[in-house]
Amino acid sequence: MARYDFVVLGSGPAGRRAAIQAAKLGQSVLVIDDRSKVGGVSVHTGTIPSKTLRETALNLSGWRERGFYGRSFRAKENIGSDDLAVRMAKTFDHEVAVLEHQFARNGVAVCVGRGRFESPNSLVVEREMAGNVVEERIEADKILIAVGTAPHRPAHIPFNGKNVIDSDDFILNPRLPRSLVVVGGGVIGVEYATIFSVLDIPVTLIDPRPSLLEFLDREVVDHLVHLMRDRGIGLRLNGDVENIRFAANGDPVCVLTDGRMVSGELVLFTVGRVGATEHLNLAAAGLTADARGRLEVNRKTFQTVQPHIYAAGDVIGFPSLASTSLEQGRAAACHAFGRPTSIEDQSPPYGVYSVPEMSCVGLSEEEARKQGLSYECGVARFRETSRGHIMGMDYGILKMICDRSTRKLLGVHIVGEGASELIHIGQAVLNLGGTLDYFIENSFNYPTLAEGYKIAALDIWNRLQAQSGEVISLQVGSVAASA
Ligand SMILES: Cc1cc2nc3c(=O)[nH]c(=O)nc-3n(C[C@H](O)[C@H](O)[C@H](O)COP(=O)(O)OP(=O)(O)OC[C@H]3O[C@@H](n4cnc5c(N)ncnc54)[C@H](O)[C@@H]3O)c2cc1C
Numbered sequence: 001m002a003r004y005d006f007v008v009l010g011s012g013p014a015g016r017r018a019a020i021q022a023a024k025l026g027q028s029v030l031v032i033d034d035r036s037k038v039g040g041v042s043v044h045t046g047t048i049p050s051k052t053l054r055e056t057a058l059n060l061s062g063w064r065e066r067g068f069y070g071r072s073f074r075a076k077e078n079i080g081s082d083d084l085a086v087r088m089a090k091t092f093d094h095e096v097a098v099l100e101h102q103f104a105r106n107g108v109a110v111c112v113g114r115g116r117f118e119s120p121n122s123l124v125v126e127r128e129m130a131g132n133v134v135e136e137r138i139e140a141d142k143i144l145i146a147v148g149t150a151p152h153r154p155a156h157i158p159f160n161g162k163n164v165i166d167s168d169d170f171i172l173n174p175r176l177p178r179s180l181v182v183v184g185g186g187v188i189g190v191e192y193a194t195i196f197s198v199l200d201i202p203v204t205l206i207d208p209r210p211s212l213l214e215f216l217d218r219e220v221v222d223h224l225v226h227l228m229r230d231r232g233i234g235l236r237l238n239g240d241v242e243n244i245r246f247a248a249n250g251d252p253v254c255v256l257t258d259g260r261m262v263s264g265e266l267v268l269f270t271v272g273r274v275g276a277t278e279h280l281n282l283a284a285a286g287l288t289a290d291a292r293g294r295l296e297v298n299r300k301t302f303q304t305v306q307p308h309i310y311a312a313g314d315v316i317g318f319p320s321l322a323s324t325s326l327e328q329g330r331a332a333a334c335h336a337f338g339r340p341t342s343i344e345d346q347s348p349p350y351g352v353y354s355v356p357e358m359s360c361v362g363l364s365e366e367e368a369r370k371q372g373l374s375y376e377c378g379v380a381r382f383r384e385t386s387r388g389h390i391m392g393m394d395y396g397i398l399k400m401i402c403d404r405s406t407r408k409l410l411g412v413h414i415v416g417e418g419a420s421e422l423i424h425i426g427q428a429v430l431n432l433g434g435t436l437d438y439f440i441e442n443s444f445n446y447p448t449l450a451e452g453y454k455i456a457a458l459d460i461w462n463r464l465q466a467q468s469g470e471v472i473s474l475q476v477g478s479v480a481a482s483a
């Protein structure tokens with residue numbers, strides 16, 4: 001029986017980062033994944049293909065130029081499904097090649113097959129060989145479960161892989177429908193709804209909640225919702241799909257519990273995902289998953305109740321991002337091999353790749369209020385920055401929240417072009433305990449959208465001075481809190 005120091009189930013962001021980290025620490029490592037190529041959901045049906053689709057839609061539609069040349073501007077006429085598929089295939093090949101090379105040069109062994117526990121320290125891998133299923137047994141000192149998730153498919157919905165599909169189905173067979181109904185206004189739903197609308201496809205988005213993306217700052221989400229409505233995206237909030245009928249021409253019709261009906265050529269379900277733990281035979285390892293297939297871990301060490309078995313990535317639930325999964329995987333491997341980290345003490349950024357994109361770090365205004373903090377907010381509008389003028393940008397805001405007495409940065413929320421990159425400036429200042437003073441007392445490149453930080457900081461500073469009636473002196477030169 002083969003034996004490894006570290007066996008990783010799943011080659012998505014958590015698994016890949018953990019495997020390479022453990023190999024760098026001198027351990028023998030095996031990664032098992034049940035897909036024919038490495039990369040996990042992230043590379044096959046999640047982050048990478050959906051962001052490639054977005055980039056393709058923005059480039060071919062000429063979206064970024066429409067502020068200048070008008071809404072009818074097109075970079076390419078007659079965009080077709082092939083345009084989407086070609087670019088996705090190229091990105092996929094590149095991502096897989098890079099990852100395979102990383103594994104190879106770090107001496108990480110890779111096995112294609114479905115793993116399951118046989119005991120707390122041994123696994124069985126089912127592999128297909130020449131049409132037969134063969135089983136291989138593997139022993140491991142430490143194990144990481146990084147098997148990710150699969151789309152949640154409500155039992156009463158007639159998924160058929162053709163015109164009622166989930167987001168994995170879509171990526172495996174990308175196409176441009178004449179009209180689209182997206183069910184589920186979470187991150188995936190909002191991203192796809194806005195991406196398809198860029199391609200001039202009529203979109204309706206249905207969600208049972210009264211508002212979208214409740215974990216984000218309301219002002220920022222309201223800005224996005226305004227832009228979505230302005231582009232003609234239909235929002236059916238407080239809407240739960242009771243069933244789906246098919247019209248005489250075969251198009252699906254969603255019937256909502258309150259009697260509303262919404263039809264389109266394609267219905268895309270994005271109503272959350274469930275942990276892929278079903279086939280792991282967790283009982284043999286003394287583990288159990290919750291009703292949504294997720295595993296509980298110590299959020300500092302990523303150990304399950306079995307100290308030598310770790311879990312990381314989407315299988316442990318919120319925040320379920322590739323970005324956080326990568327770090328959780330690294331933290332798990334570091335802990336397993338004697339190099340503990342402290343990632344739980346840092347505020348991670350969240351990026352939503354809607355059109356326009358949104359990103360945030362730290363507290364939203366609603367959270368600051370709930371915590372009873374004395375705070376002040378400042379807002380910069382991209383259309384008031386020179387870079388915004390040059391880019392023809394008539395939308396987008398950067399909102400900053402800071403503590404009124406210490407001036408410590410509490411949160412940054414951005415909607416607009418470049419939000420997912422710009423956020424890292426705020427993230428650095430926030431996680432280093434910095435204050436408003438940093439943004440005011442430092443020069444920024446000009447013209448840039450990052451100038452928005454300075455504008456928002458000045459907005460707060462002006463308010464603070466108006467409220468106190470005094471000139472507030474700033475602390476120059478340091479990112480550290482001035483209080
Ligand atoms: C449409 C979409 C868009 C997204 N966009 C973003 C984004 O823009 N930014 C972001 O940060 N995150 C994004 N995410 C989330 C991101 O993809 C996930 O957070 C990330 O993939 C989770 O990584 P993971 O390590 O948990 O494993 P996953 O990427 O889920 O991979 C797990 C792998 O394990 C395999 N596996 C499962 N069971 C077994 C088994 N028994 N044996 C062997 N292998 C097994 C699976 O087949 C899979 O290959 C998106 C997700 C989706 C669906």
Ligand SMILES: NC(=O)c1ccc[n+]([C@@H]2O[C@H](COP(=O)([O-])OP(=O)(O)OC[C@H]3O[C@@H](n4cnc5c(N)ncnc54)[C@H](O)[C@@H]3O)[C@@H](O)[C@H]2O)c1
Pocket residue numbers: 154183184185186187188189191206207208209213239240241270271272273319320321322351352353
């Ligand atoms: N940019 C990113 O970082 C990114 C992008 C895409 C996905 N992801 C991750 O992927 C995961 C899955 O995303 P998701 O959007 O599917 O899940 P989600 O849990 O974020 O959202 C699900 C949405 O579906 C709605 N919903 C639930 N049941 C419904 C029903 N019966 N009918 C209609 N709507 C219903 C919910 O109200 C919710 O708004 C998330 O955890 C997310 O963090 C991240």
